[in-house]
Amino acid sequence: MRYLALIALIAAAPAAAPPGAADIVRDAPAAAWRAVAPESLMLIDSPRGTVAIELAPDFAPAHVAAIRALVRAGRFDGGAVVRVQDNYVVQFAAKEVPPPATPPAELPAEYEAPVAGQFTPLGYRDAYASAAGYKRGWPVARDKGREWLVHCYAMIGVGREAPPSTGDGSELYAVSGHAPRHLDRNITLVGRVVEGFAGWTSLPRGTEALGFYKDPSQRTPLTRVRLAADVPDAPRFEVMDTASPTFRAYVEARANRRESFFLRPAGGVDLCNAPVPVRRVTSAR
Amino acid sequence: MRYLALIALIAAAPAAAPPGAADIVRDAPAAAWRAVAPESLMLIDSPRGTVAIELAPDFAPAHVAAIRALVRAGRFDGGAVVRVQDNYVVQFAAKEVPPPATPPAELPAEYEAPVAGQFTPLGYRDAYASAAGYKRGWPVARDKGREWLVHCYAMIGVGREAPPSTGDGSELYAVSGHAPRHLDRNITLVGRVVEGFAGWTSLPRGTEALGFYKDPSQRTPLTRVRLAADVPDAPRFEVMDTASPTFRAYVEARANRRESFFLRPAGGVDLCNAPVPVRRVTSAR
Known part of the structure; x- marks a missing residue:
């Protein structure tokens, strides 16, 4: 087999060359990483493996609280992947239950917030905002004193009905195509997939409008959904500290291969083509 | 089934609203479309259906000529999809043959060209070039008097070895993730998928480095590969004329949903989030 291993996303650099992005990530010091909190790590088991999602309570506290409550109430167990639209989203839902006698109160729209706190500028143009960059390990855009999480590949958003609905967290989607940035500031983003996404992105596309499956039997069941905080020996992940010099070097290496x-x-590089590095922690206990 | 049909890529607009992008495409006059030349339509049959690719001889004449010759020599029949890397590329190759006694002459690098001819500016910022837009139905970037095709979703590139290789056209990849614009001007782009891509993007990801399949049995065979010009009753496609007022309205509707x-x-919108509309021609003969 001598198929061309070119267009390498990660390729070893010759010894004399400055380090590439993959080298920088591999050699990053411990101080350049932060742990994913077990309380913010959602583990979704299905016949396609386990998808691990880091939640973003700093950006969407109300929706993340609602999702945690749904997970702990077992509402996602028995749910399913209900929609796969090519170059767009994989959408999954808690299991359906009869509507409550008293509908839950509408959650606040967590679409954007006033600019605040540390921000690492990408340093290159953004097509949608006056500034793009990173905050606490997340891709963020800023404009006119506001900031918001960005719809990059693998980001998780909350399905909703027409406005003023903001969604209740029981139906979520993962971005699985070119960044649909037109959704920014129109939907609450609550996290990102950190492992296992390929099990879902390789699912058959739904043939109904918007990629919904025609037949319920085509849906992928969610067999068990938990927070890592509630799971003994749960996997652990770390995200690169986007305020670190290591991360700055990584972005430059992505911009200048x-x-x-x-x-x-x-x-140059666009925000979603310089994803924040994530790694699984393999402890030698 | 009442799963939320939100985050609609294409949603019906209320009667009173101005037309959305989908409406504009649906109602586009005949003059807003140009036919895909049968000589430039590559049809790839596999157990995953037929993938139809429009070739771009205006941008890469030497590589397109090489690909046409390989197709007509039957070299792709019995080839395979050899690599699927999540959020990156689906790569496919002609069947392997013993190296010729005289290696073929190296093709010229068709990575970029001097700026020339009609160009429809996108009208919004580009992260990688001083201008982005469309030319003859293709996504193009321009900078410092040069222009080049852009690595948007579904674009087709020519695999190559390390420079000075430009590839011989026997190994091609289709972009299947967020636009890998860092490959622009480093590889010859030769076309784009116009139909059937979901059959390939839903393939299992390869587990070897760069998404190559570990075992040849995991490859998807290419059972028959032809040019539409050589196929009776081949499907026909049309691409929107990117110099038309209709296309301008479409881009504005994508930028302002x-x-x-x-x-x-x-x-605003980025170039790869305003893909050139393509339609299958269904003639009522």
Whole structure:
């Protein structure tokens, strides 16, 4: 087998070359990583493996609280992947229950917030906002004194009905295509997939409008959904500290590919093409 | 089934609202479309259905000529999808043959060209170039007097070895994730998928480095590969004329979503989030 291993996303750099993005991530010091809190790690078992999602309570506290409550009430157990639309989203839902006598109060729209706190600018143009960058390990855009999480690949959003609905957290989607940034500030983003996404992105696309499955038998069941905090020996993950010098070097290496494959480094990168590195912690206890 | 049909890529607009992008495409006059030349339509049959690819001889004449010759020599028949890397590419190859006694001459690098001819500016910022837009139905970026095809979702590139190789066209990849624009001007782009891509994007991801399949039995065989010009009753496709007023209206509708789902239109769009509309021609002969 000698198929061309080119267009390498991660390619080893020759010894003399400056380090590439993959080298920088591999050699990052411990101080350049932060742990994913077990309380914010959602583990979704299905016949397609386990999808691990980091929740973002700093950005969407009300929706994340609602999702945690649904998980702990067992509402996602027996749910399903109900929609797979090519180059767009994989959508999954808690199991359906009869509507409550008293509907839950509407959650606040957590679509954006006033600019606040540390921010690492991407340093390159953004097509949608006056500034793009990273905050506490998340992709963020800023404009006119407001900031918001961005719809990059693998980000998790909350399905909702027409406004003023903001969704109740029982139906979520994961971005599975080119960043649908037009959804920014129109939907609450609550997290991102940190492991196992390929089990879902390779699902058959739904053939109904918007990628919904025609037949319920085509849905992928969610067999068990828990928070890592409630799971003995749960996997642990770390996210790169986006305020660290290591992360800055990583972004520069993504913007200026130094691997020998490249003739012409781009000299720039868009926010969703410089995803925040995540790693699984393998402890030698 | 009442799963939320939100985050609609294409949603019906209320009667009073201005037309959305989907309406504009649906109602586009005949003059807003151009036919895909049968000589430039590559049809790839596999157990995952037929993938139809429009080739781009205006941008990569030498590589497209090489690909046409390989197709007509039957070299892709018996080839396979050899690599599927999540959020990156689906790569496929002609069947392997013994190296010729005389290796073929290296093809010219068709990575970029001097700016020339009609160009429809996107009208919004681009993260990678001073201008982005469309030319003859293709996504193009421009900078410093040069222009080039762009790595948007579904674009087709030519696999190559390390420079100075430009590839011989026997190994091609289709972009299947967030636009890997860092590959622009480093690889020859030769076309785009116009139909059937979901059969490939839903393939299992390869588990070897770069998404290559571990075992040849995991590859998806290409059972028959032809040019539409050589196929009786081949399907026909049309691409929207990117110089037309209709296309301009489409881009504006993508940048400013008017569907009732949206609270806040983005007021902008990136090149790869405003893909050129393509339609299958269903003639009532």
